[in-house]
Amino acid sequence: MNEAMPFFMGLRDVGLFVRSARTDARLNQLRSTQGAAAALEAVYAANPDPWAAGSPHYRYQRRKYEVLASRLPPRRFHHALDLGCGLGLLSRHLAAHADSVLGVDVAPTAIARARVQHADVPNLAFETHNIMALPSSLDGRFDLIMIADVLYYLFPLDDAALKTLSRRIAQLLSPGGICMLVNHYFFAFDSESRRSRRIHDAFIWSSDFTLDSEYRRPFYLVTQLSGISERVTQPHKNNYATRP
Ligand SMILES: C[S@@+](CC[C@H](N)C(=O)[O-])C[C@H]1O[C@@H](n2cnc3c(N)ncnc32)[C@H](O)[C@@H]1O
Numbered sequence: 001m002n003e004a005m006p007f008f009m010g011l012r013d014v015g016l017f018v019r020s021a022r023t024d025a026r027l028n029q030l031r032s033t034q035g036a037a038a039a040l041e042a043v044y045a046a047n048p049d050p051w052a053a054g055s056p057h058y059r060y061q062r063r064k065y066e067v068l069a070s071r072l073p074p075r076r077f078h079h080a081l082d083l084g085c086g087l088g089l090l091s092r093h094l095a096a097h098a099d100s101v102l103g104v105d106v107a108p109t110a111i112a113r114a115r116v117q118h119a120d121v122p123n124l125a126f127e128t129h130n131i132m133a134l135p136s137s138l139d140g141r142f143d144l145i146m147i148a149d150v151l152y153y154l155f156p157l158d159d160a161a162l163k164t165l166s167r168r169i170a171q172l173l174s175p176g177g178i179c180m181l182v183n184h185y186f187f188a189f190d191s192e193s194r195r196s197r198r199i200h201d202a203f204i205w206s207s208d209f210t211l212d213s214e215y216r217r218p219f220y221l222v223t224q225l226s227g228i229s230e231r232v233t234q235p236h237k238n239n240y241a242t243r244p
Pocket residue numbers: 040051053083084085086087089090104105106107110129130131132147148149150153154
């Protein structure tokens with residue numbers, strides 16, 4: 001399969017986008033009455049796989065996980081963290097590249113299913129946590145953090161929230177650790193892509209990260225960042241020389 005293939009992996013994959021859009025619409029309805037965390041738990045309780053991530057009918061998501069794993073820097077990671085892991089399918093791919101992987105999600109039902117589905121992978125564990133309130137016991141532990149298609153579910157996602165969040169995530173990294181951000185991206189001018197761009201830029205311009213690389217695939221954007229552990233002595237190290 002050509003990675004640069006500009007359209008859906010197959011016509012069937014249109015169905016995946018329709019199902020995901022339905023789940024997102026349902027989430028929006030529930031969020032206003034129940035709050036974000038309870039809404040996410042409710043969609044998992046109502047549907048075994050709300051974003052059809054593991055459905056054998058669609059190739060797009062499976063292919064995406066393969067690309068993300070294959071584009072990791074060629075090194076063995078010690079401890080990887082998959083934030084907003086859902087059913088743990090991407091966590092499972094990461095387990096081939098790290099000594100241990102921890103998948104974390106706010107929805108207890110997702111975590112319970114992930115534990116059952118991946119019980120055969122000995123270096124993979126799952127815990128229920130909210131990204132907005134991660135325990136300090138996780139600080140400084142991870143040399144790889146993956147955050148795939150999660151941050152746009154956080155509300156409110158204004159500049160102040162993004163700044164707080166990027167700082168908190170940087171605190172989870174061990175020295176030399178990297179963070180991979182993955183979010184939906186279609187065209188530079190559609191509103192969802194603009195939101196993804198804003199999220200990634202907030203991390204890129206944070207004084208806690210430096211940009212390593214970025215690539216796009218249909219229909220997602222991937223940004224790799226390194227944590228700046230020497231915060232006191234290092235000036236801002238982002239690779240973009242000037243900020244518009
Ligand atoms: C579209 S799914 C993506 C799942 C997985 N990252 C993947 O790529 O297959 C979004 C996931 O983010 C989780 N999530 C959203 N907000 C969260 C939060 N505040 N804390 C932890 N997980 C969260 C949801 O429960 C859901 O499982």
